[in-house]
Amino acid sequence: MSRLKRLVALASLSCLPFLSAHAGHSDNFHLDIPTLDRGATIDGEFDEPQWANATEVELKYETSPGENIAAPVTTKVKVYATNESLFFAFTAYDPEPEKIRANLRDRDSSWGDDQIGIKLDTFNNAKLAYQFFVNPLGAQGDSIENELTGNESDAWDGIWYSLGKVTDKGYQVEVELPLRLFNFPKVDAQTWGIELIRFYPRNETHRLSTHKISRDNSCQLCQLGTATGLVGLEPSQDIQLTPSLVANRESSRGLNPQTPWDDENNVEAGLDIRWGISPTTLLNATINPDFSQVEADSGQLNVNNNFALFFDEKRAFFLDNKDYFDTQMNLLHTRNIGSPDYGLKLTTQQSEHTFGLLAANDEQTQFLVPGNLSSDIATIDEPSYNIASRYRYDANSELSVGAMITMKKSDDYHNYVASTDVKYQPTEHDTITAQFAHSKTQYPEDLFQQFCRGDDCSAPAPDCDFTNCNYNERVLRTKKDGEISDNVYRIKYVHDRRNWWGQVYYISTGEDFRADLGFIENVDYSKLVAGGGYRWYPSDSFFSSVQLSGDWDVTHNQAGEQIEQETEMSLRFEGGYQSYIAGGIVHKNRVGLRLDPSKLAIEGNTDDFDVTLSWLYGYFTPIDPLKLELDINYGDEIDYANNQLGTKTMFNPEVEWKITESIALDVSHRYQTLDVEQGRLFTANLSDLRLNWQLSLNSFIRLSSIYTHIERDPSLYQYRNPDKVYQDLGNELLYGYKLNPQSVFYLGYSDAFVANDDIDSLTQNDKTYFMKVSYAWLL
Incomplete structure (x- = not known):
């Protein structure tokens, strides 16, 4: 799934109810949950006698695309609790059950199916909510919604239970949510924010x-509405022990010249500990953890790009209560901790106070070197120690104030960051967020040599220009004497109503600010953004929602020299065939490369380019098993290799085909060209294929293949001589059995092939056989 598509999907799932500027309220909806002695067997049948004593409610309203109209189908839900779990029984009636969309899928992969959903804010303070979704066959999805940041993450995976079945009247789903999943206040009677949902596609x-x-x-x-009851909940201390064993055999070889295979066998045992000290306090620890990437990252095309690529975190230890560390800026991106031997994390919420502490070592030191025209990854071959601490005070549902400290340190390197942030919602239409951060950093004396375009960067080459200079921006950003320090300021105001919204945003980041435990790729700049838009909700039309928006922004470096000025307009539609269509045009004046890379100056040291780019993105489902997606860009783009203006053509189709109830194929292809005055500079192709056979709700076989092919015309490169052809191919075949997200067995094979001007055909240079087994003991 593409990053843009996932954001659109998650945004559509987040259309939550709002009648006041406070937390969930009984005026919206109220549910009293009885506490009974016996739980239910999760088998998709509601035949236990305790269901007769459960509270029953009905999903009476359609909130999208209809605006609070009567629901087109009937959905009834029964709810009760024990001292250990919450139980839900959904009966989803359907006048045409043959049209129900239900597929066997892995966790978080059943979007587009019929689904039921549960949303719970256990502190009822409108800050975080747990979300649980189940399709008619019992396939699960879960996520955490963070009101402070406006983000929703499906990376979190809880251990809970569900099963569904299709009937001649629709379908029914039975759900058990163990209380050990949740943080909640220790009071005699709970009041939680709640919403029960059904998606009827x-x-x-x-x-x-x-x-x-x-x-x-x-x-x-x-x-949210409110759920009361749950009287006297005091679950036993939640202890989860998850031992793991990982074994792999990795073989690699050089190809130019070709060398014999170098084989390496590795077997590692590890242990994760999860201790719910109380309903509000969670301790996570890990010893010799397996932090290998079991599933391949989505392919990204890194061509004509001056900034480092971003990859999402997928590792369980870092994801548990990850949202406790979130701020408006990404000051903690835990993929910067690559290979820890141990880790410790403590998170707690006491009344209006929330606190998180994370500590882990790393076998090496890796971080992002940011700039205002480029960024790159730096690596120091020595262990590091990493600490992040976050505190938030929620004065009420309108005002939250927080602070964060991060530290990354090795022998002759350190980065310390201290930050404070605030979010204030004085009315139901207005939101103000602000953040300030200060950093102190010291680099090793020779770190800048990593980025040198030559043998030595102790001094710039004579008559330095971008055709022959040994210097570049990363050299200048890391060639520092002693400790450096700087600040970042950020403030944003949004006014949002039913049919229109407006916003103003300003950020200023000092040239020596660093957040090496986070993902801050731009420094030495200030940016002002102003924009807004208007929404229509047509009735009796193919399109149910239309949105027109635009913004203007300008960016300068800290010396006041302009880097970019941009204006953008866009138009978006949602409608029939589960369609989403968006298009727009961007016009900007943007600087190119530095003419003298040994200087950070912009004015008199760069060329200005007028860039106009149009874009189109959309997806729709013409028939149930098939979803089609298309992303197109066409217009001007700066050729950063030659410091000139070119014409970009990008065409990115994607097909999701549910071949059978259990077999799904997802294929995307990105075709991108850049034409300059003298001809075609490059043609790049990226193909990403994912074939998934879900053998059951617990087991699957998955094939992934990512192929990159780039052709360049070396005669059009004025300042370097690239390969005419570059190819790489990565494959992965994976069998997985998941009893739950932490009790897993994986067996797989992956390999890599490469070709270039010196290697005339794709030749294998890496292959790995791997196995992982882990089991979560719930004590």
Whole structure:
């Protein structure tokens, strides 16, 4: 799934109810949950006698695309609790059950199916909410929604239980949510924010809810209803031990010249410990963990790009209560901790106080070197120690104030960051966020040599220009004497109503600011953004939502020299065939390369380029098993290799085909060219194929293959001589059995091939056989 598509999908799932500027309220919806003695067997049948004593509610409203109209189908839900778990029984009636969309899928992969959902804010303070989704066959999805950042992450995986079945009247789903999943206050009787949901995808995806939703409000979690009851909940201390064993055999060889295979066998045992000290306090620890990437990252095309690529975190230890560390800026990106021997994390919430502490070592030191025209990754071959601490005070549902400290340190290197942030929602339409951070950094004396375009960067080459200079921006950003320090300031104001919104945003980042435990790739700049838009909700039309938006922004370096000025307009539609269509045009004046790379100056040291680019993105489902997606860019682009203007053509189709109930094929291809005045500079192709056979809800076989092919015309490169052809191919075949997200067995094979001007055909240079087994003991 592409990053843009996932963001669109998650945004559509986040259309939450809002009737006041406060946390969940009984005026929206109220549910009293009885506490019974016996739990239910999760088998998709509701035949236990305790269901007769459960509270029953109905999902009466369609909130999207219809605006709080009567639900087109009937959905009834029974709810009760024991001292250990919450139980839900959904009966989803359907007048045409043959049209129900239900597929066997891995966790978080059943979007587009019929689904039921549960949303719980256990502190009822409109800050975080747990979300659980289940399709008619019991395939699970879960996520955490963070109101402070406006983000929703499906990376979190809890251990809970569900099973569904299709009937002649629709389908039914039975769910058990163990209380050990949740952080919640220790009080005699709980009051939680709640919403029960059903997604009913036909020509459009109808979102059904227990209560009405006001679109005339910017807060999302403030509109939940309330669930009371759960009297005297005191779950036993939640202890989870997850030992793991990982074995692999990796073989690699050089290809130019070709060398014999070098084989390396490795067997590692590890242990993860998860201790719920109390309902509000969680301790995670890991010893010799397996932090290998079991599943391949999505392919990304790194061509004509001056900035480092971003990859999401997928590792369980870092994901548990990850949201406790989030701020408006990405000051903690844990993929910067690559190979730890141990890690410790403590998270707690006491009344209006939230605290998190993370500590881990790393076998090496890796971080991002940022700039205002480029960024890159630096590596120091020595161990590092990494610490992050976050505190947040929620004065009420409108005001939150927080602080964060991070530290990354090795023998002759350190980076310390201290930050404070605030979010204030004075009305249901207005949101103000602000953040300040200060950093202190010291680099090793010779770190800059990593980025040298030559043998030595102790001094710039004579008559330095970008045709022959040994210097570049990364050299200048790391060639520092002693400790450096600097600040970043950020403030944003948003006014959001049902039909229109406006925003103003300003950020200023000092040239020596660094956040090496996070992902801050731009420094030495200030940026001002102003924009807004208007929304329509047509009735009796193919399109149910239309949005026109635009913004203007300008960026300078800290010396006041302009880097970029940009204006953008866009138009978006949502409608029939579960369609989403968006298009726009961007015009900007942007600087190119530095003419003298040994200087950071912009004015008199760069050329200005007027760039106009149009874009189109959309997807739709013409028939149930098939989803088609297309992303197109066409227009001007700066050729950063030659410091000139070219014409970019990018065409990126994607097909999701549910071949059978259990077999799914996802294929995408990105075709990109850059034409300059003298001809075609390059043609790049990236193909990404994922074939998944879900043998059961617990087991699957997955084939992944990512192929890159780049052809360049070396005669059009004025300042370097690249390969005419570059190819690489990575394959992975994986069998997985998941009893739950932490109790898993993986067996797989991966390999890599490469070709270039010196290697005339794709030749294998890496192959790995691997196995992982882990089991979560719940004590």
